[in-house]
Amino acid sequence: MPSTACLSGSLAGSRNRLVQVTSGLERLLAGAGSHLKPLSLGLIIHPASVTREFQLSVDALLQEGFSIKALFGPQHGARGEKQDNMIESGHYADPYTGLPVHSLYSNVRKPTPEMLSGLDAIVFDLQDVGVRVYTFIWTMLLAMEACAEIGIRFIVLDRPNPIGGIQREGAVLRKDFESFVGLHPIPLRHGLTCGELATWMNETRGIGCDLEIIECRGWRRSMGWSDTGLPGWHLAPTYRRQSRVLCIQVWCSWRGRTSQKGEGPRSPLSISVHLI
Known part of the structure; x- marks a missing residue:
């Protein structure tokens, strides 16, 4: 497995001082993704896809002049409209932006060519929980495969693993038990960020996706969420x-x-x- 896709940072001052970790989204907004502005983008988001000021990524990116053409919602929905567990959601128009919202927790789990039509790239900005059975990383994997199949770029706005990057626990998934709560042989607690998982699965699964990681800065593998200085999140x-x-x-x-x-x-x- 890769070592890290988040840029290492050092603790300043005492050990108890809160470190400011900068998410991939915030780095994108600060200029790390200026090369993406001319592109037509699809955005995979949920309620935890926020800046430090709790601004949802779609709103922040539109405000900064990025060309967002479509939204994609994982389990629980793009704006958290389906909070009950394992309740599928339909496709609809976002009431705040008017953008089409394609549900990836509906009759389809993988973006279709029709959903990706007219897009130059998919931007993935989901906060994972660090556990194999949570579906966000599998939404990422299937979206990577879909992008590879039609030849468009896949960009991960990386975020910290909230339960740290040192410990790995649990059995590695057997191939004959693959499902939407596990599509690749990783342990139950995998210790990786989404960017790290994307890089590793792209290579080991032979996806061949045109992959770009906008890394988070300042994260250390020993950190829990409370050490990062990032705002609390609402996954479910x-x-x-x-x-x-x-x-x-x-x-x-x-x-x-x-x-x-x-x-x-x-x-x-x-x-x-x-x-x-």
Whole structure:
């Protein structure tokens, strides 16, 4: 596996001082992606695709003059409109920008040639949780394959792995168990950022995608989310804290068994009820 796709940064001052990690989105807005401005772009986003000021990436990029032509929504939707787990969403027009929103958690999981028609590149800006069974990295993989098939670029705006980049835990997925909660042989807790995963899978899976990573700056593999200085994220109702994300690797392994993981607004993923 690759070492890092996020640029290393050093701690300034005391160990307890909060480090300012700069996301790929913020680096793009600061000039790292000026070469993309002439291109017609599709954008894969969700509610955590925000700047430090909580501005959604589509709004920030349009404001800076990028030519966004279409949005793509993963599980839970582009703007979080489908927060219930495993509820598919349809395609629609974004009420704020008027852009078409193609759902990649609908009757299709992979962008179709029709969805990609007229686009020069797809920009991926999703905050992952660092666990194989969360579907965002597989949305990324399928979108990379779709871009490779029609010859357009795929750009990852990288973000930190919220549970760190040192520990790797759990069994490596067997090929005969591949599904939308695991499409490539990685451990349950993989320790990589989306940019690192994209680079590695592009090579080891032989995708051949024209891949570009806008790296995040200042992230260190030993960091948890609270060390990054980045704002809290809202991936789904159950994953608003780092501790909840650590719990997901346990509970998603138990899905389909006769246990209830306490999914709800008060103490999601932190209680267990065995159903008899």
